[in-house]
Amino acid sequence: MEKHEFLILLRKIEAAYPHNKIGDETALMWRRACLDMDFHHVMEKLMTHIEKNPYPPSIAEIAVFTRSESLFLHQAKRWEQEGKERIERDQQLGRRKPVPSWLSERAAR
Secondary structure: OOHHHHHHHHHHHHHHOOOOOOOHHHHHHHHHHHOOEOHHHHHHHHHHHHHHOOOOOOHHHHOOEOOOOOHHHHHHHHHHHHHHHHHHHHHHHOOOOOOOHHHHHHHHO
């Protein structure tokens, strides 16, 4: 979000909630939080919030991050694929992992 877009966002919030003035420190914190957000998506969420809520939004209520896939999801998918390949390889080679002793003791009972 660009600086001029951020100022528009703050003006909209203050216009919708005139009893709530946004201070300099709050504006600086919000500015840092909004750097990676898409202005148009945030404005859509703000307008929805204004329609439904008598109180001003927190940054979390109107935040929209445009990143399509998180790094964690990418890593988890890679691990899942590696595990699948390892299991298939072990099955083809006839390798089996030994059964833990605590499990074999319980199965014998």
